[in-house]
Amino acid sequence: MKKAFVFLTLLAATASFATAQYKALPGKYAGSNTVTLFDSTGVYMEESGLSHVLNHKCIEMYSFKGCSDYSTYKIDYDPLSAYCNIERVLVHHDGGRTDTLLWPDRENNIPVYDYVAPARLIYWGSSQKMVEIGHLNLGDKLEVWTYKKGYTYALLQDEVPSLNSTFAALPNNEDRYVPPMRGHYYDIVPFWSNQPVQHKVYQLNILDSKNVQYKVYNGELEVKREAADEAGRSLYTFTNKEDIMPLEREPRALANNDIQCKLLLSTSPDWQAKSRWFFGVNEDYGSFKTTPEVQQKVNELLSGAKDEMDSISILTHWVADNIRYAGISMGPGEGFTLHNQQMNYTDRCGVCKDKASTLIGFLRAAGFKAYAAMTMAGERIDRIPADQFNHSVCAVQKRDGSFLMLDPTWVPNVRELWSSAEQQQGYLIGTAEGCDLMETPISPAENHYLRILGESAIDNDGTLTGSLTITAEGQSDASVRGIFATRQSEWRSNLELELLRVAPNAEIIDIQYSEPDGYLDHPISITYRYRIPYYATVDKNVITFIPLSARNLFRRAMGHLNFNLTPETRTQPFADRCSRLVDIRETITLPFEPKMLHYPMVDGIANPAASFGCGFQMEGNKLSFGEQAVFGKRLYEASDWPAFRASARAQVMVSETPVILTK
């Protein structure tokens, strides 16, 4: 009885603790970690393009997780081109008390830590400022003021102008904080959030002569324009019309900026202007000017080149494989200037833009016309010419005048010049004349086939003996070849695992594979010879089994099988890694000649987005099985989901449904 009482007490305590995780809230905020009561951003843009950004927000804690998340507050900046600071911090406690943690000219302020942020791969010295808020309770409200100056970063002024002062008197600007596209301003403002936001305001104080253009995507905002002062400035105010609630994202949905409300602003008149600027900034710096060492290397690499495309391929893959991805800072200009040939060839490392720069330098040394280009991996570029870029690539002009896109960052060990994982992606080439925004085309699924060919035999006790050969091309080749993108000591277990995952009792007799690192010579080919005891259920008159090749070996190259296929409909567009063709064939020799065949009844699907078909055929004691699935693109509309789902589900069904053969 005593024990039961203790147990019940503990249970009650646990239950009350559990309910205390969340504050009692009006329905729509239930389950949130925090609610942002207001989030106000004010931007004052100077003639030079230098911008001052003030932010003032207040966040209420609704769960212990929220309290924990805000036990520190951080902002990122690059000291080379921006200044930022956390200016004021208050904590309003639930009971009404307010703690002042940070306030100008006050003693006992908490320290503001300023340090180079932890980094891997990109070592540019990007910094952070941080304050330790400490312990917060449910219902506490954290109020923070921050200031930032620069194009993504900088200022050294002492006083923070108030948001209410309409940016009246600002100190002298400093040149290093002026954006590289001088006199221009752009911003991408998400009006979405992973936690509820009650009021979000974005204000821009800008000269009328800058002709700012803006557009709200995927939603509606309240927009107001008013005269800011007599100096020909306007104040634009963008406000959310209703609470910003976190979107329930469907799995594999496109980026938040593609499907949720965002505001784009830019003073750049069009993409051609941006293209001309990008061309100029790198040509002026001399990013692509060849050096004797580079020229010598290019001559050496192309000594056996057969034609134009062969030369482009040799140079692209040399850069992909020999300039490793690790970014070090060149100092001022880092982030938007492509490193020069001297740096690239000596350092043999860099980020995407430096790999692109190396390739451009190499191509120019070989007599090609090559240009730097910008793109946005994983997100759409909308028409307003804001800087919606996160990746740099190369464009080479062929003899016939057409442009060919090359991406040395995404093609190490990939049999492509432009990774088809970047199909349906916007890009902008930097040229002297100025280019418009363009989009990479869909890559046909047959360029990315995964083929599984099997030959097997079932004996009287159900043991399956045979061989399976896996071949692949394009992005599917890259996925299969990923097995070897590890230390050689790990290859054996990686290879074995692919078969053992579907048949744990398989005895692997042999695995042969083509040279993993010779990816340019031929598509990948892996052949297993195996024996699987008691694989099929055999009795006097019936054999039951699932063809081994149908059981989705090498799922690593079949991304469509990793989707949650349960929902019948979708409301959000979605993305796979790449278009793809799956082609499976197997011939199975049986211990007797069956008279009746029961096999999975799957409806064929024929749709431009995705299709599926499969078949079984008996001839004597041989059963032939074939299956083909086609997934036509990388980015899909929500309306493509039924065909995509049906095709993937059909493949799963065939992989799980036994064939029954009767004498």
Add this chain to the structure above:
Amino acid sequence: MKKILFFAAIISIFNFQFSISRAQQPDAVYKLLRYEWTLNADGSSDYHYRHEVQILRNRALTAYADKGETFVVYNPDLEEVIINEVYTRQLDGSRVEMPQNAFVYQLPEECADCGRFNHMRELAMVHTGMELGCVIVVDYTIHRKYNLLYESLPIKRECPVEKMDVVVSYPKDMDVKWDFLGNQYLPDGGITRTTSIDEDNSTKHLQFSFINMPQSPHEPYMPSDIIPTLRLYNSIPSTHLPSTRNPSKNLPTL
């Protein structure tokens, strides 16, 4: 028929071994690993580290360039890092010195979100001039304001080690202990241990040399203590040492 079967079996075994032997090739090799601790009588110490690693496979540069950067985490209040030399020796013999912008002093990831550890630093050395077949040379010293020795040194690495030297120099009145964990996994031979005392009778030296250590095996679910580990420490009771196994009861004292 029997002969044919036998022949087929031989072929099959040969093929299998051929594939597997390819899979056992190393991607890099440590030509030299050197760890040297000098414990000073004034309470300070110096830790000198050097490695020379050769890249044997291109994918080691691009897919998992774990030799491409060297990280040193230290406490600036107690430690000072002195770079002796860091360079890459390319195939043609040319030496590419690491430029200043490739030394980055940053906050260690483990110290993020904590003011009390905000002074800790990680020196990231981003190696330049890497190419297939190059040798990366890293040589630095950490001067410490303390002379506590408390080290666990795995003897095998993810790639073979041609030569590994471990040296501890310490005042003759100091007590330094050592032991091996997992020494049953050490290959036979290839290990030498020497002790010596300076002529002026003031400093003792304890030295281990490991020659041609094979790369550590890689299989799923391997116990962590399968890698032989040399433990070195001074004035620390053995019960305070972290271990998954009990340390030897009879620790040798020098």
